Amino acid sequence: MTALMNNYQPLPISFERGQGCRLWDSEGREYLDALAGVAVTSVGHSHPRIVDAIRDQAGLLLHCSNLYRIDWQARLAQRLTDLAGMARAFFCNSGAEANEAALKLARLHATAKGIRQPLVVVMENSFHGRTFATLSASDSPTCQAGFAPLVEGFVSVPFGDVLALEAVAQRYGQRIAAVLVEPVQGESGVQVAPSGYLKALRQICDAQQWLLMLDEIQTGLCRTGRWFAGQHEGVVPDVMTLAKALGNGVPIGACLATGAAADLFGPGSHGSTFGGNPLACRVACTVLDIMEQENLAANAAHQGRLLLNTLRSALTGHPGVAAVRGHGLMVGIELHQPAPHLAKLAALEHGLLINVARGRTIRLLPPLTLGDDDRAVIVERLMALLQSVG
Numbered sequence: 372m373t374a375l376m377n378n379y380q381p382l383p384i385s386f387e388r389g390q391g392c393r394l395w396d397s398e399g400r401e402y403l404d405a406l407a408g409v410a411v412t413s414v415g416h417s418h419p420r421i422v423d424a425i426r427d428q429a430g431l432l433l434h435c436s437n438l439y440r441i442d443w444q445a446r447l448a449q450r451l452t453d454l455a456g457m458a459r460a461f462f463c464n465s466g467a468e469a470n471e472a473a474l475k476l477a478r479l480h481a482t483a484k485g486i487r488q489p490l491v492v493v494m495e496n497s498f499h500g501r502t503f504a505t506l507s508a509s510d511s512p513t514c515q516a517g518f519a520p521l522v523e524g525f526v527s528v529p530f531g532d533v534l535a536l537e538a539v540a541q542r543y544g545q546r547i548a549a550v551l552v553e554p555v556q557g558e559s560g561v562q563v564a565p566s567g568y569l570k571a572l573r574q575i576c577d578a579q580q581w582l583l584m585l586d587e588i589q590t591g592l593c594r595t596g597r598w599f600a601g602q603h604e605g606v607v608p609d610v611m612t613l614a615k616a617l618g619n620g621v622p623i624g625a626c627l628a629t630g631a632a633a634d635l636f637g638p639g640s641h642g643s644t645f646g647g648n649p650l651a652c653r654v655a656c657t658v659l660d661i662m663e664q665e666n667l668a669a670n671a672a673h674q675g676r677l678l679l680n681t682l683r684s685a686l687t688g689h690p691g692v693a694a695v696r697g698h699g700l701m702v703g704i705e706l707h708q709p710a711p712h713l714a715k716l717a718a719l720e721h722g723l724l725i726n727v728a729r730g731r732t733i734r735l736l737p738p739l740t741l742g743d744d745d746r747a748v749i750v751e752r753l754m755a756l757l758q759s760v761g
């Protein structure tokens with residue numbers, strides 16, 4: 372029994388410190404972090420510039436509320452919108468909150484168009500968060516169990532299927548306000564959209580006057596080898612959500628918008644007490660500096676390609692492995708049999724942090740600073756792990 376609620380099942384191990392791609396537990400044992408707190412610590416643990424930014428800002432000002440201008444917030448908005456080719460930003464504290472803001476924009480867009488019972492198109496096997504609206508937008512019976520009634524106004528189609536979307540347009544066209552999609556579905560096992568898919572979505576959304584809303588919470592900020600995954604296809608969405616890597620562990624989320632969507636919120640229509648505070652925004656600006664100066668998009672593309680190729684050749688013909696797929700430093704190894712236990716003590720005994728998505732896909736999301744040596748260690752320890760469990 373503990374005084375904690377029972378919603379997590381933490382492993383009996385506690386990390387004390389981290390450096391780059393490595394972690395050490397309370398007994399001093401070293402681990403390779405191939406998960407980065409689920410795509411969060413993208414510039415690595417204890418990056419000296421992040422440490423300095425936090426220390427310095429803590430001695431200046433942590434919080435003053437959005438009743439006053441926050442210069443770091445304005446700076447961060449400018450940086451992000453420049454990088455994304457978009458117009459304006461709203462800041463909050465998590466991915467789910469960023470998607471809540473996006474879904475509110477979709478409703479305001481519907482209201483502006485005079486739609487009475489608006490719908491947002493979402494994808495099968497999607498994950499958008501755990502708040503009521505984002506849970507309702509997600510496709511996970513386990514996460515939704517027991518929470519009925521959910522928020523209404525979502526219709527789902529298979530991910531990657533343009534024809535299915537066109538069919539929904541035929542059926543509900545007038546009621547649809549937006550399409551919400553992850554460029555790569557992370558939580559459901561690193562499902563990469565077929566090439567040309569996002570571009571096709573952009574065209575349909577333009578033709579129908581729907582908002583294209585990309586959930587780049589996991590794929591954004593260099594993870595797939597570009598600043599944002601939509602950029603691989605030259606797609607600029609109307610709305611984009613970010614979180615995970617943005618603060619490298621300091622909680623922050625962002626909802627970017629462009630075109631008419633950027634002007635939908637008016638004074639008082641949305642807000643957050645902590646959102647956009649000086650500490651989080653300064654750290655996020657520092658994360659962007661590091662990503663730019665250390666060329667982390669290029670490094671993620673390069674290391675991701677090598678990691679994927681090595682794993683593909685090493686695992687070809689492995690009896691337990693059904694598929695190896697990836698995009699930049701998002702890599703999934705799908706197994707024939709469910710093996711949720713793989714991510715547990717066995718992996719830690721091999722000195723490796725990994726995750727298993729939907730029970731059967733090993734998911735690797737190492738820091739984007741990954742170098743040749745650490746990449747080799749991931750492969751070595753992962754192969755030993757797969758060997759040990761047969």
Ligand SMILES: *Cc1c(COP(=O)(O)O)cnc(C)c1O
Pocket residue numbers: 465466467468470498499500501553557558586587588589614615
């Ligand atoms: C993690 C994640 C979220 C939810 O983010 P939280 O910060 O946990 O609320 C939403 N969408 C995607 C694609 C994610 O990977």
